[in-house]
Amino acid sequence: MNTYPLYYAWKNNPKRKTMYKRRCRVLTRGKKNSVLIEFENGQKEIVSLNSVRKV
Numbered sequence: 001m002n003t004y005p006l007y008y009a010w011k012n013n014p015k016r017k018t019m020y021k022r023r024c025r026v027l028t029r030g031k032k033n034s035v036l037i038e039f040e041n042g043q044k045e046i047v048s049l050n051s052v053r054k055v
Contacts, residue, residue: 002055004040010051019045024052 004023011020024037026049033049 005055006037006052007055008037008039008047008051009053010047016051023055026052 004025006024006026008016008019008022008024011017019039022039024039027036027038027044029035029049030046034046035049035052036044036046037052038044
């Protein structure tokens with residue numbers, strides 16, 4: 001089983017370009033379609049659920 005089944009799919013600003021196409025997983029879901037994701041290197045970010053896609 002894949003522990004990081006998603007990847008970050010947005011690249012419309014400089015910060016998002018650094019996260020683009022990196023594998024991640026959802027740790028928890030918040031209000032208004034926001035999620036806390038964790039990348040393979042341990043970095044955590046709060047992003048829109050629309051910005052992640054299945055691998």
